[in-house]
Amino acid sequence: MSDRITTGMVAGSTLADINAAQVAMARTQQELSSGKSILEPSDNPYGASQALTLQSALDGFTAYEHSAQDGISWLNISSTALAGIDNQVQRVRELLLEASNGVNNHSDLSNIATEVQQLTEGVKQDADTQYAGQYVFAGTLTTTSPYPQGKNDVYQGNAGTVSRGLGPGSSVNVSVNLASVLGNGKEAEDGKLLDTLRTIAQHLNEGTPAAVEALASSDLKNLDTNLDALTSIQAEAGAITDQLNLAVSRIQGLQATATQQLSNVQDANIAKVSIEFSNQQAAFNAALHAGASIVQESLLEFLH
């Protein structure tokens, strides 16, 4: 402290103090009105860069959660189609058992054959299921119908797989390999479902004792094998759905943590800031009051 206080010094320091109080109040006011403690990177450089990283990570979690949900919908559509195929194949199996009991005449068998043909078309229709304009069973040729209606049973898709991202470097294959169950039809003689179904219809139409015999033996056996394969890809689809559901809850957990962290880094502590603000207001009032009384006071008041 100086020994000699001059009029200018008192006025200057009073003004500086009032200014400083106002600057502090303006800052606190900004924090209160924005709810943020970091308004510019210079407020907390490390915190600001952390906030940017966390915000981007949060956006990422939202996007990945969206992807996982999208994958779940894709698989739900796929599973519905698989269940439809399963039902129709089960119906074929019932018809097969009915046809092979030996009491049906030729026209009965022919009627059954017609139903089997219809069911086969139904299976192919289910195989053409789309999700948001994409064929779910066509590999990565998502704009090509994998099994168009009609005689041609050859798979039109490819062996590619479609994935959904669950995080950086982590993704899940949501393509169900239905072609491995349906196969390429009668000409291919691959023993797959479409081959089996077409063979069954052919045997029913033939209606010969040998054909009926085949219905009960090789056709039934093949159909059961195909059904097993179908069940296994259904289970696979279910497992992937579970995996995606787990991923969604994991991502939501991460999202909650990141949101909390982000809030810790950049949000103002309203209670603390409010108390600070009251303190600053009190200090400001005191500075104004003191300034008003000190600056006016001088020896002149007392000289006459």
Place this chain on the structure above:
Amino acid sequence: MSIPTLQGLQTALSGLLAEQQAIDVTGHNITNANTEGYSRQTAVLQTNSPLRIAALSSITGEGGQLGTGVSVATYTRIRNTYLDAQYRTQSSGLAAAGTQAEELQQAQGAFNEPSSAGISSQLSAFWTAWNSLADSPSSEAAKVSVVSSGTQLTGTLHEVDAQLQMLEGQVAQQYAAITGPSGPVQDDATQIAQLNHQIKLSLQAHQQPNDLEDRRDLLVDKLSALADVTVAKETDGTYTVSFGNGAKPLVEGATVNWPQALTAAAGGQLGALLELSSPAGALAKYQTALDGVAETLASSVNALHTATPFFTGNTAATIAVAVKPAEVQTSSTGAIGGNDVALAITGLRGGIVDQGYAALVEQVGSDVQNAHNDQTNAQAVVAAVGNQRQSVSGVSLDEEMTNLITFQRGYQASARALTAMDEMLETLISHTGVAGL
């Protein structure tokens, strides 16, 4: 030798005159209480040469000296040149820190972080667009959104780069304006040179040019905010002013040496401006870092988007989206529903591009923070030194009022002494020598 009869009147008169001059000085102080750069003055009172009395005592025969009153020897301005030098050093430091803080604050504003319009948000939106494309790789809308978010991102990169460029230009302009022929350096230096001349003449005439010296010191104070200033007082009373790190003194006697080349080491506002606009300065550093972000963005996306480069250009100013929506590649096999490329690009989120940019923002933030801290510290020091200076040189009205009373009473007392003398002489003239009349 005896004492002249009217000596007492002369002594009292000298008191009257001296007190009157002291009151004049007090009045000068009071009227200049709020004048910038004014130093309070005092009338230095001194006893007059005494009257020698050869044999005062008739007994011992020893002589004596009789006081003959008072006179004003000189008017002194009360000033501490050591505090002046200190003040000027700190003032140039404050101006440098203030300039740094102001310009860097503007650079920070160019980045506009954290906000939904900054590069960070745009980058995030770009990755999200790739994520949506991975979910529906055959969707035309998703491809359009990838391209438009990419275009927005590159647009923001251009904008920030252009603003940094503009700031650099403004800094250079500011330097040119201050150092130019009608700038404050030239003005102040010319006035100092003129004052040097007038002060020299006054001193030669044995007059103390207090007010001229105050004005000259104020001009040097102003110069000290522009660059480091050192002052040497010559024997003839003139100032030799060195300014920044110029080769020659800015002012020598009545001569001005300006313009001169300065470097970033000049200190003050000019030094800070030179430092900011130099190739190694903060603004150039930010631009380089931003170019680095643009280059990593282009190279890391292009490395995955192998069909055609997604971005062209490798600086913040030149980077641009090079593909049309139909050319956006989602899979490495080209299959319409494949999404391995889109997924891989999505996976770049949080990678070196984001990290590089976050590091840049942190760098800018901490530079601004440091500059603000430097400014606050320098402000405190300047305020402290300024207060010390004020404490020495500033006018205190209370003090001047007290002085006024003191001198007024002194004047009254001298007048009373004069009256006493007068009455004495009255006795001598009117009441003596009338015996026998």
